Amino acid sequence: MLNFESALKLIEQNDVITIYGHAMPDGDCYGSQLGLRELIKDNFPGKKVYMVGSGLPAFFERLAPMDEVDEQTIASSLAILVDVSCLRRVEDARVFKAKEFLKFDHHQLNNELEPFDGVAVVDPNRIAACEIIAEMALAYNWKISTLAAEAMFLGMCTDSGRFVYQGTTARTLEIRDLLKRKGIHTRSLLKIAYYESPERIRLKERIRRGAKYSGSVRYYFLAKSTYEKYGVSAQEALHLVNSLSSNCEENHSYALFVEFPDGQVNVELRSNKGYPVHGVAKAFGGGGHRFASGCTIPLGVEHMMAVVDMMNTVEKEDLEHAGA
Numbered sequence: 001m002l003n004f005e006s007a008l009k010l011i012e013q014n015d016v017i018t019i020y021g022h023a024m025p026d027g028d029c030y031g032s033q034l035g036l037r038e039l040i041k042d043n044f045p046g047k048k049v050y051m052v053g054s055g056l057p058a059f060f061e062r063l064a065p066m067d068e069v070d071e072q073t074i075a076s077s078l079a080i081l082v083d084v085s086c087l088r089r090v091e092d093a094r095v096f097k098a099k100e101f102l103k104f105d106h107h108q109l110n111n112e113l114e115p116f117d118g119v120a121v122v123d124p125n126r127i128a129a130c131e132i133i134a135e136m137a138l139a140y141n142w143k144i145s146t147l148a149a150e151a152m153f154l155g156m157c158t159d160s161g162r163f164v165y166q167g168t169t170a171r172t173l174e175i176r177d178l179l180k181r182k183g184i185h186t187r188s189l190l191k192i193a194y195y196e197s198p199e200r201i202r203l204k205e206r207i208r209r210g211a212k213y214s215g216s217v218r219y220y221f222l223a224k225s226t227y228e229k230y231g232v233s234a235q236e237a238l239h240l241v242n243s244l245s246s247n248c249e250e251n252h253s254y255a256l257f258v259e260f261p262d263g264q265v266n267v268e269l270r271s272n273k274g275y276p277v278h279g280v281a282k283a284f285g286g287g288g289h290r291f292a293s294g295c296t297i298p299l300g301v302e303h304m305m306a307v308v309d310m311m312n313t314v315e316k317e318d319l320e321h322a323g324a
Contacts, residue, residue, distance in 0.1 A: 004136045006119045010102050014078035019051045022084040023091040024235045030056040031155025032082035032129040038148035053091040083129035086114035104132050108278050110287050127167045130155030134175050149182035203230040204243040215312035218244050218254040234260050241268035253311050269293050275314045
């Protein structure tokens with residue numbers, strides 16, 4: 001059972017609140033920021049609440065744009081982190097200037113690599129940070145506007161793969177249905193969330209055709225020159241990891257290695273068959289969820305194969321008791 005009391009106390013005590021997410025925001029990050037901003041504004045009149053970062057521009061017209069905040073405002077604020085484990089992983093480094101810290105997160109705890117000195121509301125078994133925030137709103141019977149409901153639905157939907165990924169629970173679906181009763185228009189949200197350009201579709205097909213196998217792991221190295229040829233950004237390229245998903249029983253995990261402009265390789269690790277990849281990501285300085293994690297490694301075949309080799313040593317978990 002989540003304990004929201006300390007989080008509520010911090011929100012009540014602060015008149016200025018800034019809300020932050022991780023670098024390369026996804027639907028859950030942006031949805032958590034927007035959903036929480038609207039919940040606080042609607043239920044605590046008079047508070048100044050801002051969401052900071054790049055957000056998801058594709059949704060700015062449909063939902064809401066991000067806020068512009070100066071350093072003086074940040075310094076006087078309670079900083080709330082959503083969908084991010086620690087301060088150093090926050091997209092906007094000005095977060096360090098805030099006076100107090102709170103976070104809502106659903107990543108696996110890694111206090112050694114990702115310490116957080118503040119109030120933490122964390123449950124790795126929740127499919128999305130938006131689910132935790134919605135749970136708090138329901139626990140305190142807060143008003144949930146259509147905009148807040150749409151934002152939280154977006155985050156839950158995208159992080160759960162339209163409510164089918166491992167970690168989607170009966171409570172996830174209950175909250176989804178409660179949000180849908182707030183007048184949200186799911187079709188227009190999903191049209192934006194799952195839009196794919198012809199170039200992106202062609203790149204996904206190239207990844208599928210070119211994928212290699214090592215043991216039970218399917219993997220692909222995506223060079224900077226390749227995704228740029230298709231007009232896809234490095235951030236967008238990382239989101240193509242699920243192109244490697246396979247129904248083949250012998251293929252229990254998959255990895256996408258993306259060369260970034262800084263010369264490093266960002267890695268996305270996944271398993272849809274119950275093989276926890278979080279420990280592999282952690283071993284290489286990364287983190288994330290039990291079956292969906294990421295890390296950064298130097299460029300080079302030997303570094304890439306070190307990740308793949310470790311993925312092949314992972315043992316299957318009991319899916320009846322495994323979280324996201």
